[in-house]
Amino acid sequence: MGLIYAEIELINSWELETARKQMMDPDxxxxxxxxxxxxxxxxxxxxxxxxxxxxxxPVVGSKNFELADGRVVKYEVVGPVEVRFGNRQTHCEAIxxxxxxxxxxxxxxxxxxxxxxxxxxxxxxxxxxxxxxAQLKLKYARLLD
Numbered sequence: 001m002g003l004i005y006a007e008i009e010l011i012n013s014w015e016l017e018t019a020r021k022q023m024m025d026p027d028x029x030x031x032x033x034x035x036x037x038x039x040x041x042x043x044x045x046x047x048x049x050x051x052x053x054x055x056x057x058p059v060v061g062s063k064n065f066e067l068a069d070g071r072v073v074k075y076e077v078v079g080p081v082e083v084r085f086g087n088r089q090t091h092c093e094a095i096x097x098x099x100x101x102x103x104x105x106x107x108x109x110x111x112x113x114x115x116x117x118x119x120x121x122x123x124x125x126x127x128x129x130x131x132x133x134a135q136l137k138l139k140y141a142r143l144l145d
Contacts, residue, residue, distance in 0.1 A: 042106035088113035
């Protein structure tokens with residue numbers, strides 16, 4: 001299987017909520033479409049500094065991340081950001097990668113939108129078992145008497 005890319009809409013969630021409260025013109029909400037590498041080996045949504053600059057997402061902290069080569073690096077975390085694909089949306093934080101690094105759609109936003117990779121079609125698709133609406137797993141621990 002080759003590399004899978006998808007057109008993803010990213011929206012500044014703080015501004016979106018402000019617009020919903022009619023405290024901001026909805027046309028002023030910062031949003032952008034980004035072609036992202038769909039990376040099931042990545043956990044988080046990763047954007048680059050250019051995307052962060054366009055969306056003006058607030059920095060919520062920083063975290064250490066271990067890269068594939070074993071190096072540990074510290075990156076800023078921003079959010080929340082609304083992530084949209086097709087008829088799906090979810091909210092999450094994003095890691096800000098340096099410069100114009102390739103943005104990644106990782107497992108957390110994919111699970112939140114209930115999307116999967118169609119290996120035969122080489123594309124990201126909404127889950128075929130629930131096409132109308134995302135269906136998420138809700139697991140719980142059963143309390144013992």
